[in-house]
Amino acid sequence: MLTKNEDAALVLGCERRIINAWPALSTLVVGDWVLRFANGYSGRANSATPLSHGAELDAEMLDLIAELYRADGLTPAIRLTPLVAEATRAAVLERGYRIKDKSFGLIAPLAGLGASEEAALQIEARPSLEWTAGVAALQSGNKTHVGNLAAIVEKVRLPAGFATWLVEGEAVAFGMSVAERGMAEIGLICVHPDHRGHGFGRKIVQGLMGWAAAMGCSEAYLQVEQGNVVALNLYGSLGFRQLYQYETRILDI
Template identity: 85%
Template sequence: MLTKTEDSEIVLGCERRIINAWPALSTLVVGDWVLRFANGYSGRANSATPLSYGAELDGAMLDLIEELYRADGLTPAIRLTPLVAEATRAAVLERGYRVKDKSFGQISPLAGFTASEEAELQIEARPSQEWTAGAAALQSGNKTHAGNLAAVIERVKMPAAFGTWLVEGEAVAFGMSVAERGMAEIGLICVHPDHRGHGYGRRIVQGLMGWAGAMGCHSAYLQVEQSNAVAISLYGSLGFRTLYQYETRILD
């Protein structure tokens, strides 16, 4: 569990902003935890997340979480971030929750990033049907469901940017950013397989960071799977550093 330091305050700020940057279709608050439900689209929007230092879950709360997720047709899932109390982490593992994925939370200052003037970069305040369909098509598993993606991003209430990179008029890369109280999340970065290796992902991220800076944000943050070496290298070259790590665990 985190002790209160400057970085731990930033962790808490990121984790709380994520709830608004990537909304679920339904949300419940149970003690120090938020339970999110979104038809199974993405791990973050379909798991229990701690929202305070030393967040705890006793046996009755774990029973309730499992009952609620199963009633919604979902596998019980809990994000074990550095905010979780050690006793709660141990209790989750003792119940047999297994690792689904491990991720890094990263952050970068936005000083020096300015709004892009590249004609190939198109940024919209709201997602078009073309953006949603294009971004969904480049995902994997149940994330290819454009309708479920639309249901999530249409609930974004904070200022947002939906970026598209065009090559000869064809949309080949996508990404989004949501700004809140001086920080902006960067997410859903994806490039068509036929157009990888040309730096389009980098340009999308740079463009979104420039947008965030123009919105008055001082920092950008994101979450990336620990196994995604290509993305981690890209983000590192743009100034992102790892702030914390977490794992999502599920109960089969």
């Protein structure tokens, strides 16, 4: 069983790897923080994220974050993870940042897993036009923008797997994974509404876990909204456990 110190190291490892697994179009490093910009596509790629334990933001840095995001036409957003110093967390709240969403960071061992032999599962090293269009079509809001999604996934430079599940030749479920230094992030799991309830989401996640193991990874990690009970039950049944939780806060004024 992991100790608290080991868990703290895992949190830092996951958060740093996420920057590479889900790249933004533009980034700035400000102290112990990275500011990411991607035309508003996804929260992680358009927010300020701490990259070290006890990461701090002083008044000048908070002013700069708000200014830079507004200049890019974006709402200022800060991810408050366990890496954030308590004084900085309090300062963010005092500035009026409100909760946009709350998420869990989950992690699972990959020991004993191997590449899937399911004929219906396709895993490609690069995102095809069909994959990107298929994923975007199953999203909502600004996440339906194919071009903005493509701009992010095409920037991945690490070993990656872009998964598609086929039913009679029709692509009905998608997902992706990026491997880095023994760990793999899994994300963008989505299933066409007409094909839900048949376990295709599970098949995609299992396939990507097997892919990650075959790539030499010992652990897989992912992030999921705290209110997504269906996904949490699925991931729990596949061996994922809660490693940490965080919230994304935005400034409306």
